[in-house]
Amino acid sequence: MKSAIDKHAADGCHETWVPMLEMATREVFELMVGTELELPENVVETNLDVTAMVGLAGQLCGVLSVRCENMAAALITSKMLGVELHKTGSEMSDALGEIANMVAGNFKNKISGLAEGCLLSPPTVITGNDYSLHPQVDSGDLEIRLVFEKMPLVVSLQVQSQN
């Protein structure tokens, strides 16, 4: 019997996961950062110089990433910890990694069958934007663009199809 994941993959319906990815992201920010994310009025390409990534393995293989500006990362950290902005430096990577981890966990818990059969890697955080990411995925890229305190926030899920 096919699981919901198999059926989605077979039907090429990963696009239907976009609303769940957005909901998972919004819930993490509302509960852990105390901020309601907004939809962008227009797409503005800026330097998203902090990238937090979590790998997924098992029934769903791929990479989930959360990207934002350095200032946004600092503000997220400040709000998560309840400390002043200038005191967030050393913990920014840890905080953004936890955000990515919670978004990935919250997302997989929303999809039938995925909570049980999908493992998350420890998060990795990259600062700077002069890099190219080449994950072993082949099913395109689900991406949501949101706004955190007037700064862009991009969440991507790159998925390896199940053969």
Add this chain to the structure above:
Amino acid sequence: MSIRALIVDDSSVMRKIVERSLRQAGIDLSQVLEAGNGADALAVLAENPVDLILCDINMPIMDGLEFIKQLPGVANAKNVPVVMITTEGSESHVVQALSCGARGYIRKPFTPDQVKEHVVPVLGGKS
């Protein structure tokens, strides 16, 4: 009555958030001890009695489930309630954690109210 809590999570940010959530939930903390994995937590418990343990599942070296399996052999952890706080939301993880001795299970992301809802009952009036 104030309590001594041990918070076990490989993220120092998450340990601070859990501590803050406990305080926001109105739980009076006299001491907060921290560990980054199960093995470090066992070392902390060897030296320090506590009244409450909050523990992540996915951690390096020794994960949260293995950690709570070891607690019956630790004098300072005898009858100490353990509440899991984790991104793992599957029923099998919940069942496994409860069968290993956890008294509560909180899924990340969480609110201070959820922490209060799951932690206060297991303290048996100590908070």
